[in-house]
Amino acid sequence: MTHEEPLNGFTGFSRKNNSFKYVDVASSERKEGAIPFDESKIDEIDERERRWAWVEIDRSAIRHNVMVTKHLLRPGCKLMAVVKADGYGHGAVEVARTALNSGADELAVATVDEGVALRKAGISAPILLLAQPPATSAPLLLGYHITPAVYTPEFALAYGETADAHHMKAPFYLALNTGMNRIGVRAEDVIEFERQVQFHRGLQQVGTFTHFATADCPANLDFEIQLKRFTEAIENMRMAGIDPGTVSAANSAAIYRYPQTHFDMVRQGISLYGYHPCPETRGMVDLRPAMSVYARITEVKTVPMSEGVSYGLNYRSPGSVKICTVPLGYADGLVRMLSGQTNFILDGQYCKQVGNICMDQCMFEVDLRTYGTRKRLDPQIGDVVTIVGRDGDAVTTITEMAYNAHTIEHEIAIGFSHRLPRFYV
Ligand SMILES: *Cc1c(COP(=O)(O)O)cnc(C)c1O
Secondary structure (H helix, E strand, O other): OOOOOOEOOEOOOOOOOOOOOOOOOOOOOOOOOOOOOOHHHHOOOOHHHOOOEEEEEOHHHHHHHHHHHHHHOOOOOEEEEEOHHHHHOOOHHHHHHHHHHOOOOEEEEOOHHHHHHHHHOOOOOOEEEOOOOOHHHHHHHHHOOEEEEEOOHHHHHHHHHHHHHOOOOEEEEEEEEOOOOOOOEEHHHHHHHHHHHOOOOOEEEEEEEOOOOOOOOOOOHHHHHHHHHHHHHHHHHHHOOOOOOEEEOOOHHHHHHOHHHOOOEEEEOHHHHOOOOOHHHOOOOOOOOOEEEEEEOOEEEEOOOOOEEOHHHOEEOOOOEEEEEEOOOHHHOOOHHHOOOOEEEEOOEEEEEEOOOOOOOEEEEEEOOOOOOOOOOOOOOOOEEEEEEEEOOEEEOHHHHHHHOOOOHHHHHHHOOOOOOEEEO
């Protein structure tokens, strides 16, 4: 039986000509008087008018966070703005420009391509790559003026050779492992390492850095040990006649908690974006979160009592609520772990996100009962909902989302970078 034949007399599936074909209005088939689409115009439709979900970045918050931090450093101590992972999800180029205009001296990235992207955007400030890339990327490092971290003689010599072949010097930061055990030359091996690379005329050590594993943990001995190993390694280098260049150790947590770690330059990451690296820094510095996330309601409905909502139907309607849908989900960084664990804000009032967060959409409830001073909400399609940020007296922070999702702010903020359009205010 072919599907053209009637099925028990039912002909619904047997229509022959039910496929749709777009007629290009610019083609000869077009009807008289039809207006063709202007491609340049349709591509200009604002992203917020294509999809009702977006991220807003407040440049003045980043500016504030750089300035209050710079103020805590001794005069002459440089501030490096860490803009890896697309500026922790805030947009590396915009953040870099704002930070540099606000007093930051240098930039740090995590990959060669992140550095190249900054250069292609016209940024000329020094860029440190916080990792040692494959030696085959050396021409990119030299061509785009990206200074790598170095910790193996093999890389150092290959990098130096490449520079030498172009009659250039190859600047590098020596990465010291003082206890985190991620990357770096072990502090006690530093002189040995220097002996292996110092002779190379192409190489030039412009700095030495280490990274703390526990600067954001309650006061601890491991931190003290790392700091001691670092200062001793720097001293040993100087005693051996080796110039360590710019000495740097502090990440955000260490900047505020341990001024003795400032040395020549600090590396400000998470606090640049307005998040405290740990509860201990809350009373030490006033930081302003730069990221807000918004969406518009795409559907509003009443769901009869006890009917479920979203995959798994884990949430059941109490009947006295309206269920609203917004077009963002875990593919946009609203991590699924937060299902039922975060509040959206509508018209200055908290509304509980309900049901499992889907890939591209999720739902929240609007309580229709009036109690206390709470005014009754009347949600409509198109209303703006705050997913992250402040609306009136209500605020949902990335900090509380991170807590509820059992992770850190870094991961939540970076998550919002993947698919949502970003706007700067
Ligand atoms: C990411 C990173 C930083 C920034 O750390 P925050 O805690 O975000 O301030 C500094 N240094 C190194 C080596 C890093 O990898």
